[in-house]
Amino acid sequence: QVQLVESGGGLVQPGGSLRLSCTASRSISMMNPMHWYRQASGKQRDLVATITSDGSTTYTNSVKGRFTISKNSAKNMLYLQMDSLKPEDTAVYYCNADSYCDPVSGCYWSADFWGQGTQVNVST
Numbered sequence: 375q376v377q378l379v380e381s382g383g384g385l386v387q388p389g390g391s392l393r394l395s396c397t398a399s400r401s402i403s404m405m406n407p408m409h410w411y412r413q414a415s416g417k418q419r420d421l422v423a424t425i426t427s428d429g430s431t432t433y434t435n436s437v438k439g440r441f442t443i444s445k446n447s448a449k450n451m452l453y454l455q456m457d458s459l460k461p462e463d464t465a466v467y468y469c470n471a472d473s474y475c476d477p478v479s480g481c482y483w484s485a486d487f488w489g490q491g492t493q494v495n496v497s498t
Contacts, residue, residue, distance in 0.1 A: 396469030
């Protein structure tokens, strides 16, 4: 079993910052690519940011220049630094990966990884 556990959410004022963390139970070096998603209340889950094995990153247009995705493979951690937060960033944030494969356990897929997420509220 592969688990991804998000943390770091909370209440922040507009213009503020938060750093989200995602702790993986297995080596993230075998998870590629990795993503952050978010789901606002009553809306579908949307892709926010992606990082590949070589460190390349992509972002949805609404967060470009404000959010930064990064990872620490030695600690099996994925991060999302969120700056200049806006009320429209309010959502539950989830980390995920397309797949995890190793010679012993075989392969797991993104549907296996969804956790509880971490709530981010941007409000005065």
